[in-house]
Amino acid sequence: MRITVLSGGVGGARFTRGLLALLRDRHPDGHGGTTAEVTVVANSGDDMWLHGVRVCPDLDTLMYTLGGAVHEEQGWGRRDETSRVSADLAAYDVGWDWFTLGDLDLATHLARTQWLREGLTLTEATERLARRWDLAGQGVRLLPMSDQPVETHVVVADAEGGGERLIHFEEWWVRHRAALPALRFEQVGLAASTPAPGVLDALTSADVVVLPPSNPVVSVSTILAVPGVRETLAASPAPVVGVSPIVGGAAVRGMAAQCLATVGVDATAEAVARYLGRRGPDGTPGLDGPGVLDAWLVDDVDTDAAAALRADGWRASAAPTLMHDVPTTARIAAAALALVGA
Ligand code: GDP
Ligand code: FO1
Numbered sequence: 001m002r003i004t005v006l007s008g009g010v011g012g013a014r015f016t017r018g019l020l021a022l023l024r025d026r027h028p029d030g031h032g033g034t035t036a037e038v039t040v041v042a043n044s045g046d047d048m049w050l051h052g053v054r055v056c057p058d059l060d061t062l063m064y065t066l067g068g069a070v071h072e073e074q075g076w077g078r079r080d081e082t083s084r085v086s087a088d089l090a091a092y093d094v095g096w097d098w099f100t101l102g103d104l105d106l107a108t109h110l111a112r113t114q115w116l117r118e119g120l121t122l123t124e125a126t127e128r129l130a131r132r133w134d135l136a137g138q139g140v141r142l143l144p145m146s147d148q149p150v151e152t153h154v155v156v157a158d159a160e161g162g163g164e165r166l167i168h169f170e171e172w173w174v175r176h177r178a179a180l181p182a183l184r185f186e187q188v189g190l191a192a193s194t195p196a197p198g199v200l201d202a203l204t205s206a207d208v209v210v211l212p213p214s215n216p217v218v219s220v221s222t223i224l225a226v227p228g229v230r231e232t233l234a235a236s237p238a239p240v241v242g243v244s245p246i247v248g249g250a251a252v253r254g255m256a257a258q259c260l261a262t263v264g265v266d267a268t269a270e271a272v273a274r275y276l277g278r279r280g281p282d283g284t285p286g287l288d289g290p291g292v293l294d295a296w297l298v299d300d301v302d303t304d305a306a307a308a309l310r311a312d313g314w315r316a317s318a319a320p321t322l323m324h325d326v327p328t329t330a331r332i333a334a335a336a337l338a339l340v341g342a
């Protein structure tokens with residue numbers, strides 16, 4: 001079964017890991033064979049240049065998680081990581097002392113940067129990095145949303161100038177823990193960007209497209225905002241199912257609620273579905289364009305949201321959606337696929 005996942009970092013990576021486990025479970029050999037043909041389109045809007053290297057947080061979180069190398073508790077970065085280089089850089093007082101590039105993680109950024117400087121595209125560099133972690137062997141192809149740099153920035157009030165100031169998303173998220181009031185998000189480079197090779201085809205030729213429990217604003221909507229992506233998904237013959245990242249009126253982890261507040265959307269499972277919109281002639285557009293969902297899976301604590309959406313013509317249901325471990329997550333993936341008959 002060909003499945004395309006539009007993913008941010010931790011939420012999307014954990015979901016995809018569970019999806020792969022489900023597809024292995026479903027394989028008739030029962031010995032680790034897989035029916036997976038999964039394309040993961042990753043948000044590259046969090047990417048940045050730091051200390052002269054290209055850092056791609058969501059791509060790397062996906063690669064480490066699916067490659068079995070992630071720092072499990074943290075959710076991102078490498079297991080058994082050290083940060084001697086970052087500590088020494090801080091001693092020189094360069095860069096962002098609030099953003100740590102681990103020593104092993106740094107090797108990833110150095111390799112990627114070398115390949116980019118040799119003229120490889122981000123898609124090609126990602127494919128080379130992924131070889132080491134045998135993603136292809138698991139039936140996974142990892143693609144950035146675009147080969148052109150698109151960087152999410154946050155417009156914040158400038159207390160001194162009385163005007164506005166643009167800061168990189170990671171500065172707002174990590175340094176300020178999203179507590180600095182955000183006026184709006186701006187995707188620098190978006191207008192001139194195009195979907196990476198294979199992205200549009202992955203949306204139209206899939207048997208199912210899944211929007212995992214990723215940040216709906218800065219992960220999912222950033223991918224959808226790459227020119228052509230939202231329209232292609234809205235018109236794709238593939239059914240589209242999403243899993244709510246909002247459970248009981250709050251983000252399960254991280255500050256997605258602050259991102260939703262910035263775009264004027266309530267942090268509820270129902271409001272996020274409406275923000276993304278429902279496909280089809282009798283659907284309803286999302287906040288930023290044509291609706292992209294056919295079905296929406298919410299957590300058991302949000303059965304009311306599922307009922308309200310169903311009353312409005314949506315396909316929606318409730319199930320446990322907390323990704324405690326891989327088997328639990330595989331069951332969440334199964335519930336999502338079942339909603340669209342897959
Ligand atoms: P990031 O790039 O690391 O921020 O990761 P993503 O964009 O993929 O996803 C972050 C979102 O995943 C947050 O909004 C969380 O609320 C959501 N999330 C994390 N863990 C879970 C979980 O176990 N269940 C559900 N339903 N959502 C989760
Ligand atoms: N998150 C942090 O909270 N602090 C960090 O120092 C940090 C470093 C970092 C380095 C590489 C990487 O791939 C991810 C890193 N993250 C860090 C996670 C991260 O970038 C964010 O949680 C997400 O991008 C938010 O969407």
Ligand code: CA
Binds near residue numbers: 008009046057058219
């Ligand atoms: Ca991210």
